[in-house]
Amino acid sequence: MTTQTQAPHGFDEDHESFRNELASVHTDGRRKWVYARQPSGRFYSARTLVSYVLLALLFFGPFVKLNGQPILLLNILERKFIIFGIVFWPQDFYLLVLCVLTGFVSIALVTSAVGRIWCGWLCPQTIFLEMLFRKIEWLIDGSAQQQVRRDKAPLTFDTLWRKILKHAIFFTLSFLIANVFLAYIISADTLWTIITDPPREHVAGLFAITVFSLVFYAVFARFREQACTLACPYGRVMGALVDQNTITITYDRTRGEPRGKIVRGAPQSSRGDCIDCGQCVTVCPTGIDIRNGIQLECVACTACADACDDVMTRVSRPTGLIRYTSEEAVRTGQPNTLSWRVKAYAVVWLVLFSTAVTLIARRPDMDVLILRQPGTLQTTLDDGTVSNFYNVQVINRTNTPFTLVYRVLEPAGGSITPLGPIGDVAPYGIVQSRFLLRLPASTLAGTSTPVRIEVTQGGTLVEIVETSFLGIRNQEEREHHGDGDERKRDEPRRDRQDE
Ligand code: SF4
Ligand code: SF4
Structure with a gap:
């Protein structure tokens, strides 16, 4: 680090440049490919477990039936929706609107309270990308450093067979995901009919499967974190929902700054705990530096927290330099509290949720x-x-x-x-x-x-x-x-x- 006018909390003003550029886009507009290092640690282990449970639910969901009906069906074409075995017809549209409204308020409530926990732990995009596609990439192409080397080197037989194999698996997975996605829309039984009947009888269905497969392949093989950064509407509204009291993955700058590399023999007392190793950046799937504070691109995946905990352990300092906490708690050193906004959302959510449950329960047979x-x-x-x-x-x-x-x-x-x-x-x-x-x-x-x-x-x-x-x-x-x-x-x- 050079220059450095000190901003409040020991934060370097030079780091403010991140506000003017996207971590995954060069200044001339070209895509900057993110080679994320594979994280490891307690959060990553927990996320892996949660992801595999969710993947099992997602893949088997359309085929599991409750009282003869799929657990989840979003048949927009016939306007028939089944949510956890409860059937909604067009006549129940007011209930569906109420449920969707409750869902929106749930998102606002959860995001205000604990940030983008949905993105990091539950979103299918993150789960497919981080727990399937990227793991296959690490397996075939090697670590992040090896991937950089291979991509920069001239094409050889070694890199060629890896590319072909990787993309063949990517497309197969995308095809599977497309089928599951379609099963949620038209039901598994209808999908099976499309697959088993002569192709000419289901040209539209087969066309839909092909289009969905190509879209998923493009998203997971190429578009990747751009879907979260540029396309996802939830990411866009995050700025309006998150505030200083939101508990999310946060860098403790009061403890970490002023950052500095460990120098043998130099006194530690003048520096913070961040040793400026950059490990938190190398694992980030969106390529950002969490030390710059809450950012639009952060999907709260916890990878940087795991990486930093590992570094802190190795240099014999307390873990949790990057952890689940709020900016306000970091600034004041006080425990996290619920803001008035979270409490207000909670009241609205409770009213909507209880109304929806009562109306659904009182629906005539x-x-x-x-x-x-x-x-x-x-x-x-x-x-x-x-x-x-x-x-x-x-x-x-x-x-x-x-x-x-x-x-x-x-x-x-x-x-x-x-x-x-x-x-x-x-x-x-x-x-x-x-x-x-x-x-x-x-x-x-x-x-x-x-x-x-x-x-x-x-x-x-x-x-x-x-x-x-x-x-x-x-x-x-x-x-x-x-x-x-x-x-x-x-x-x-x-x-x-x-x-
Ligand atoms: S991993 Fe921790 S110590 Fe290393 S740069 Fe990031 S915050 Fe600093
Ligand atoms: S900053 Fe940390 S939590 Fe946010 S996306 Fe990057 S690695 Fe995940």
Whole structure:
């Protein structure tokens, strides 16, 4: 280190230059490839364990079923969502919105309290990149230093076979991830059909698998940390959620500065604990220096904390120079506290979460929706009855099949003629069909007659649906409603009902 005007807490102002440039981009705009050293230590071991559990859940998730349904399904095409076995249809959209809102507030709450813990420990991008792709790279291409040497050296047979093998494995993994990703959208059963049927029957599905595979390959083989730094919207909002009290991976500058290399015989008392070895930088997958403070690129992966703990142990100094703490705790030397912002988010989250849970728990097992079909005419049948067409939609939210029976309670003498399967509803199924409702003309009251239909299942009442029948009883009423004079010259319109 040269120059050095001292800023508060012994922090060098020269280090402020990091604010003007991205660690993974040269000043002329070219990509600066990050050759991250493989970390080791207690955090990395814990993250490895968590990652393998999550990878197992992620890969097997679409194939594990709860009550015959996948645990997680995000079928945007059919607008059917299953979250931990709970099925959401388009009719439950308000619940889905509430759940998404609760999710957003959860992110705000967690980020304000403990920073980007999601990114470092749970995000699929970090897990795939750090725990799969980068480990394969270290295995085939060697350590970070060996990778640098190989990339700078002329192409030889040794580097060529390593590149081919590495990228072949990368693409195979990307293909697998693409299939799993698709299984979460269209379900594992549909995916299996696409894979096993003749290709010409599922051109769109196979095209989607190919596109997803190429995108994942590009992200994990080339784009890498740029996805977190440049593309991820969560990283963009981090600046608005993190503050001085956020507990995240932080360099203890009061203890570390002024940094300086160990010089034999020189007194230690004038320097901080940071020996400026740079190990925390060499392990960083985004190429930044945590000693510059909280930065946009930091995904809180803990690699620098492990590296520094290892260095501190070797130089017989206390570990934790880089640790989970807040800027405020470092500055004041006091324990971490919860800020008012975290407490406010917690209250909002609690309200949203309890509302969502209550609404989901109180959802009826079945929804029956009966609506008169718009744009249809009243029909007078041969037996003197009049009829209207109705659309019926039934949603079964249980894992048992239902056989529904419909009975017209009011007006008396009404009957239902199904025009499709309106009775049998599969587990977690949805039925959309039509029926014809006949009423004796004598029961019509004015132009709109209230109708009550009882829906039962196995003798148990499911719902009484109220709707209306549009129709006019006889010629006198038509004349009363101003239609009679036109009847002879406009015969086809005689039974038209305004919507
Ligand atoms: S690893 Fe620790 S001692 Fe080495 S430069 Fe980083 S903070 Fe300083
Ligand atoms: S600064 Fe540390 S915690 Fe942040 S991304 Fe780099 S290694 Fe991970």
